[in-house]
Amino acid sequence: MSLLERLNEDMKQAMRNKEKEKLTVIRMIKASLQNEAIKLGEDLNEEQELTVLSREVKQRKDSLHEFEKAGREDLVEKIRTELQYVELYMPKQLSEEEVSKIVAETIAETGATSKADMGKVMAAIMPKVKGKADGSLVNKLVQQHLS
Template identity: 60%
Template sequence: MSLVDRLNSDMKQAMKARDKVRLSVIRMIKTALQNESIKKMKELSEDEVLAVLSRELKQRKDSLQEFENAGRQDLVEEVSNEIAIVQTYMPEQLSEEDIKSIIDETISEVGAGSKADIGKIMKVIMPKLKGRADGSLVNRLVRSKLS
């Protein structure tokens, strides 16, 4: 079952269950996917759908950080619930150990040895980890390996 089919099915279930939060998040995801499809003027591939989901998740995580800094606990809870719903549609996240091993492989593949090579490594490693690891975590781990 494709992700879009799963979203449609889950939207119907959320309507029947009168789960307003889940329904709202699913509609936001579907709208983002539709907007991206219109922008590209074609059906989205699974990778493109994953990129849109990652972007939506990142936006919510950024909002969560801002709300925490502002002390808005009511909004923190709301956005935390939205993050949990979006994450159910993301692929299984890799553990930090798995990410470190992929980083080691990529460093040897690229032949990197200093912090000046971080850009080269990130350019090669992010397509490998697409949707399965947070970019900021990967960047932090790469920096620690090269220091």
């Protein structure tokens, strides 16, 4: 079942169950996917769908951070709920240990020895962990391994 089909089924279920917040989030995800498809002029493949979902998660995490900083507890709860719904459609996230192992393997593959090689390592790692690990975690682990 494709992501769009899954979203449509979940949207129908959310309507039946009168889950307004979930319905709103599903509609936002669908709109983002459709906008991306229009922009590219083609149907999205799984990797492109994952890119859109990752963008949605990142936007919500950034908003969450800003609202927490501003002390807006009303909006913090709303964004946390939205984030939970969006993450339902993401692939299972890798643990920090799994990401660390991938980082070590990639550093060995690229022959990186110092922080000057960080860009090369990040460029090699990100396609491997796309949608399965947070970029900031990967960045932190690469820095630790290279120092």
